Amino acid sequence: MGSFRFLLSRRWILFGITVVLLTYVAYLLGQWQFHRLDDRRERNAIVERNEGRTVDVGQIMSPGGDVDAEDEWTAVTATGTYDVANTVVVRYRTRDGQPGADIVVPLRLDDGTSVLVDRGWMATENSGDLAGSDPDALPDSPGGEVEIVGYARSDAEGRSTEVTDTQSTRAISSDAIGQALDLDLLGGFVDLAEETPAAADPLVPPPLPELDEGPHFFYGLQWWFFGALAVFGFFYLMYDEVRGGPARRDRLRAEKRARVEAQERQQAEIQARIRAEREASRRG
Structure with missing residues (x-):
């Protein structure tokens, strides 16, 4: 495991500030949607109470x-x-x-x-x-x-x-x-x-309010999910960096490339041996 000193770099400081701002904005937008939901419920209650x-x-x-x-x-x-x-x-x-x-x-x-x-x-x-x-x-x-x-x-x-x-x-x-x-x-x-009396040419009457709750609840959850996703992404990338970051990824790619090359050499040796055996059997 590596150290956490990389968090003091300019890149990570700016990254952290950006995540904090995004999370805060997502929280405020979620709260705004839930406040709108409360207003909608209050209005619906008034309409239902005054009905009749x-x-x-x-x-x-x-x-x-x-x-x-x-x-x-x-x-x-x-x-x-x-x-x-x-x-x-x-x-x-x-x-x-x-x-x-x-x-x-x-x-x-x-x-x-x-x-x-x-x-x-x-x-x-x-x-x-x-x-x-x-x-x-x-x-x-x-x-x-x-x-x-x-x-x-x-x-x-x-x-x-x-x-x-x-x-x-x-x-x-x-x-x-x-x-x-x-x-x-x-x-x-x-x-x-x-x-x-009714008008000879009546107009379309004003619409009555719809008594549903609208999309505000799911919109609020959606904004909070985006905020949580930003936080999760920050800590995941931090964890990845602590485990080795780019150097570890380069090492893993090099190891994979070495395995592939070894397999290719082994296949080539097998093919060469088969061809040699076929050539020997034709001469015999």
Whole structure:
């Protein structure tokens, strides 16, 4: 067995640092996947807990607030009239690989406030060409008093919620839309499930959440396996180096080559002896 002094060489120090960094990154990525799994399980529990519960929209949504996490995906009802002039197009929404957009229309309630209703999805080749400020180019919403049933959703955040001059956005935020269109909106929005009377040209309703746990558990294990593999590889190569490393491998290759050459010489001697015996028998 050799010594461990080779570990102090620059090559092995850099190798060790690289393995430590790779292992740490793999650990963090695994933890991230398991945190996402916990979030998914928590969301699924909320959806299952709120299943079958239906309340008036004013019970869980209020002006200037947002839908509480415990109330998200609760079925809500509301009655009012669609404010078609303040329609907002949510760009770059795909379904089954097909490009499209969601159409969001404020529903004006009896108390003068409004609630944003995501009425659904429509297919379009270029959602950037659609404009909420041009509702005539969009499917008609039911006129007059409308009763809706849908699911309470919390607002999105970040720059994607910015509303353009043509009344389009990339994510729904009651705060951003309310400021852009000067509307008094309830916090959050509603994913439409049903509306009465129904639209003549209905949109594809927003999808309900899938209650599976996704791939996060196996992705987390996969990252941790990569980290463990990096550590194992380091110690295996270290063990190989201690046992002799390159010198030992060269010696083993030389010994194998010597055995092969010895076998070849032996075969040659046997062939020569056979030929000599055949030559002698012909002469006799």
